[in-house]
Amino acid sequence: MVNPSDVYTFGIALVTLILAVFWLLIFIDINNERKGEGTQRTKKTGKLRTVAVLIPTLAEGGELRKTVNTALASDYPKELFKIYIVLNKSSPAITRSIAYSLRSGRVKVIEAPMNGKAAVMNYALKNFIREELLLVLDADTLINRDLMHKLVMQFKSKKVGGVVSSVKVYKPRNIIEYLQSYEYMLSIMARKAMSVLGGLMVAHGAGSMFSTGIIKKVGYFDEKNYTEDIEMGLRLLVNGYLVENAIDAVSYTIVPNTLKGLVRQRLRWFSGFFVNILKYRKRIMETKHRVLGLIIVPMSLVSISLGIVVVIGLVYYSVSLAVYLYTLALNTSLSYAFSSSFQLSPFSLNTIYMLLIVLTAIGLSSLFYSLRSVNGSLDAFKDTIGILIYSIFYSFFLSFVWLASLIMLSIRREAVGWGTPT
Amino acid sequence: MAIILVVFIAGYFFQNYKVSSISSELQMYQQSLEQLQLSASLAGQNSTVACAILKSDLSQVAGQVQTLSNQVQEADLTGSQQYDNLVAEFMYERIDYWLLGQRIADQCRGNMTTVLFFYNPINCNACVLEGNELSFLGQNYTDLVVSAVDGSFNMPLISILNNMYNLSPAKYPAIIINSKYVVEGFQNTTQIKDDLCAYTNISGFCK
Numbered sequence: 001m002v003n004p005s006d007v008y009t010f011g012i013a014l015v016t017l018i019l020a021v022f023w024l025l026i027f028i029d030i031n032n033e034r035k036g037e038g039t040q041r042t043k044k045t046g047k048l049r050t051v052a053v054l055i056p057t058l059a060e061g062g063e064l065r066k067t068v069n070t071a072l073a074s075d076y077p078k079e080l081f082k083i084y085i086v087l088n089k090s091s092p093a094i095t096r097s098i099a100y101s102l103r104s105g106r107v108k109v110i111e112a113p114m115n116g117k118a119a120v121m122n123y124a125l126k127n128f129i130r131e132e133l134l135l136v137l138d139a140d141t142l143i144n145r146d147l148m149h150k151l152v153m154q155f156k157s158k159k160v161g162g163v164v165s166s167v168k169v170y171k172p173r174n175i176i177e178y179l180q181s182y183e184y185m186l187s188i189m190a191r192k193a194m195s196v197l198g199g200l201m202v203a204h205g206a207g208s209m210f211s212t213g214i215i216k217k218v219g220y221f222d223e224k225n226y227t228e229d230i231e232m233g234l235r236l237l238v239n240g241y242l243v244e245n246a247i248d249a250v251s252y253t254i255v256p257n258t259l260k261g262l263v264r265q266r267l268r269w270f271s272g273f274f275v276n277i278l279k280y281r282k283r284i285m286e287t288k289h290r291v292l293g294l295i296i297v298p299m300s301l302v303s304i305s306l307g308i309v310v311v312i313g314l315v316y317y318s319v320s321l322a323v324y325l326y327t328l329a330l331n332t333s334l335s336y337a338f339s340s341s342f343q344l345s346p347f348s349l350n351t352i353y354m355l356l357i358v359l360t361a362i363g364l365s366s367l368f369y370s371l372r373s374v375n376g377s378l379d380a381f382k383d384t385i386g387i388l389i390y391s392i393f394y395s396f397f398l399s400f401v402w403l404a405s406l407i408m409l410s411i412r413r414e415a416v417g418w419g420t421p422t
Numbered sequence: 423m424a425i426i427l428v429v430f431i432a433g434y435f436f437q438n439y440k441v442s443s444i445s446s447e448l449q450m451y452q453q454s455l456e457q458l459q460l461s462a463s464l465a466g467q468n469s470t471v472a473c474a475i476l477k478s479d480l481s482q483v484a485g486q487v488q489t490l491s492n493q494v495q496e497a498d499l500t501g502s503q504q505y506d507n508l509v510a511e512f513m514y515e516r517i518d519y520w521l522l523g524q525r526i527a528d529q530c531r532g533n534m535t536t537v538l539f540f541y542n543p544i545n546c547n548a549c550v551l552e553g554n555e556l557s558f559l560g561q562n563y564t565d566l567v568v569s570a571v572d573g574s575f576n577m578p579l580i581s582i583l584n585n586m587y588n589l590s591p592a593k594y595p596a597i598i599i600n601s602k603y604v605v606e607g608f609q610n611t612t613q614i615k616d617d618l619c620a621y622t623n624i625s626g627f628c629k
Contacts, residue, residue, distance in 0.1 A: 343492065351432075354432060
């Protein structure tokens with residue numbers, strides 16, 4: 001008779017195998033692309049285009065100065081790009097003061113008469129920006145000198161609506177920031193995979209470049225959406241445009257350094273993901289790029305669902321175990337309860353568990369080498385521990401937040417503003 | 423694919439190793455039990471020294487039973503003919519152990535109590551809990567001889583025991599005290615102690 005727990009374990013082993021193969025392929029592809037880009041560096045990409053660096057800001061302080069300075073330090077021809085700092089209506093005096101202190105011939109300050117990131121960006125686009133390409137930077141994003149060049153290079157056809165950079169965590173200090181740094185590295189590879197398939201749907205606001213003309217054609221940024229970056233990526237795809245990925249175009253962002261801040265940010269992002277998928281559900285299936293509707297979106301939803309199912313299962317199992325241990329300890333002793341419940345014996349090892357262990361080891365190894373190819377270098381000891389902690393704890397934490405965002409959306413359906421399905 | 427094949431091959435060989443390991447453990451246990459049966463036969467009625475030795479040997483055999491029981495449970499090779507045969511053989515030996523314990527208890531007259539625990543390994547959380555509590559009591563009180571039987575196991579001897587004590591899987595967990603007294607349903611440690619003290623007088627926890 002088939003044991004349900006063996007079926008469950010076999011399922012996990014199969015998923016682990018698929019992930020191990022997936023990461024290996026990504027690793028190989030990233031390395032091939034790096035070699036290819038190295039040989040193509042001298043090839044001309046055609047005429048360089050004008051770039052508007054758009055920095056919407058609300059209440060950033062010193063970070064804004066750093067962001068502008070890294071943009072000014074870019075090796076892109078100075079006459080071909082201009083920086084636009086867009087202030088919200090309710091930006092505080094100190095932010096205004098810093099913004100105006102940065103004003104120069106190459107840095108323009110715009111005072112938007114409204115609040116909201118998407119709204120102020122649209123205001124700048126409609127009234128001030130004439131450049132061909134638009135680089136959106138959050139006011140706490142730092143970019144490498146060659147980012148602009150590398151992003152511009154990806155606009156190889158008129159179909160390219162946006163190009164996404166590789167965003168990493170800026171100087172992580174505590175464990176929360178370090179775990180996010182692994183998450184960001186994994187996201188770089190996930191975006192790489194999606195762009196290879198032709199279904200990259202997230203154009204993050206920390207260093208994504210867009211074709212200004214195409215942005216205008218598809219109707220500017222959605223001002224009612226609090227994850228306008230995800231929404232724009234999807235909107236470009238369903239309108240038949242491409243979103244590319246420049247893996248070597250690196251930007252850095254400052255991430256939440258507290259658990260509370262992290263949870264709030266992730267709730268917003270994850271809720272935004274669901275809202276946007278629902279908003280475009282019909283268009284996703286109709287789009288000519290079938291990859292989005294048949295592979296990318298279903299895979300994303302399946303992996304999120306699996307994570308939620310595993311988390312629910314873990315919670316149920318943990319609670320059951322805790323109740324059992326408590327009852328046993330109450331009637332016997334604490335040490336006996338633990339020793340009888342957690343007996344490690346080689347006899348409990350069967351083929352399925354052995355397969356799971358081996359595949360997990362392969363998966364973690366290929367993940368490690370893939371992350372190294374993205375990051376350039378990894379500390380063998382420190383980052384192995386970090387990746388293990390990430391895999392064991394942080395990934396489950398994210399699944400909890402996915403579940404929480406789903407529940408939050410279900411409860412607050414009307415308050416979120418679902419918009420009209422398009 | 424090669425790695426998966428290697429793992430499956432290793433799994434197959436490890437499975438065979440588990441069966442042979444349990445088999446040799448079972449043989450050793452059977453030898454210990456036979457020696458103890460012989461000792462019990464040679465010892466006189468109510469000989470204090472002999473009873474002390476028999477009790478001590480019984481405790482050692484109890485340890486072997488526990489180890490073997492853990493191995494059989496963890497191996498879980500249901501479906502393998504060899505494994506199923508080993509489980510059946512082990513079930514016989516557990517009943518044999520219980521009968522021997524009862525015999526020694528009768529020979530030594532008092533201060534020893536036997537408990538035969540009936541459980542169902544499937545969908546019986548109470549069985550798991552009571553089994554652990556009985557094991558705890560058995561480890562801490564040498565005058566208590568505990569043996570466990572999977573009452574749902576398809577074996578004539580177990581059917582006979584079920585009939586003798588009017589038991590069925592629906593009534594598990596159940597304990598038989600000194601081959602006479604039947605207590606059905608879940609009992610925690612305190613309740614088990616109360617039940618044991620109601621029918622016997624074990625030194626250490628009966629007031």
